[in-house]
Amino acid sequence: MLAPPPDVLALGTEVTPLDPKGLISLDQALDVARREYPDVFQQGHIDAYLVELTDPSQLGGLQDRPIWVIKATGLSLDIFSAPMLPDGTPSDVGKATLAYIYVDAVTGEWLTASFHE
Numbered sequence: 001m002l003a004p005p006p007d008v009l010a011l012g013t014e015v016t017p018l019d020p021k022g023l024i025s026l027d028q029a030l031d032v033a034r035r036e037y038p039d040v041f042q043q044g045h046i047d048a049y050l051v052e053l054t055d056p057s058q059l060g061g062l063q064d065r066p067i068w069v070i071k072a073t074g075l076s077l078d079i080f081s082a083p084m085l086p087d088g089t090p091s092d093v094g095k096a097t098l099a100y101i102y103v104d105a106v107t108g109e110w111l112t113a114s115f116h117e
Helices: 026-036 038-043
Strands: 014-017 045-054 065-084 090-104 110-116
Touching: 026 038, 026 045, 026 065, 026 090, 026 110, 038 065, 065 110
Parallel strands: none
Antiparallel strands: 014 045, 045 065, 065 090, 090 110
């Protein structure tokens, strides 16, 4: 199992590597993430880290929860941001080169994702 790199450690106020015993497998977590974001898996280099996140504000306050953090690099995905123009199109389009996908390591549910330029 890979030790989390500094960028993954920075995702929460405390990130602790976990033993996978009793939790969903890496393959199961990757399958969940692939179903949600197939483009990420077609383009990116994928690494995954089983951690416990404590007080990660960007995950809406999940605490002390085992999570698979799936990190994808080498992406070139369009990302859109607000505000929308009067015709309904986004005012800013960028390219995501990095993504983090969060999968609950107990239930196997997709939780959230973040995309970065």
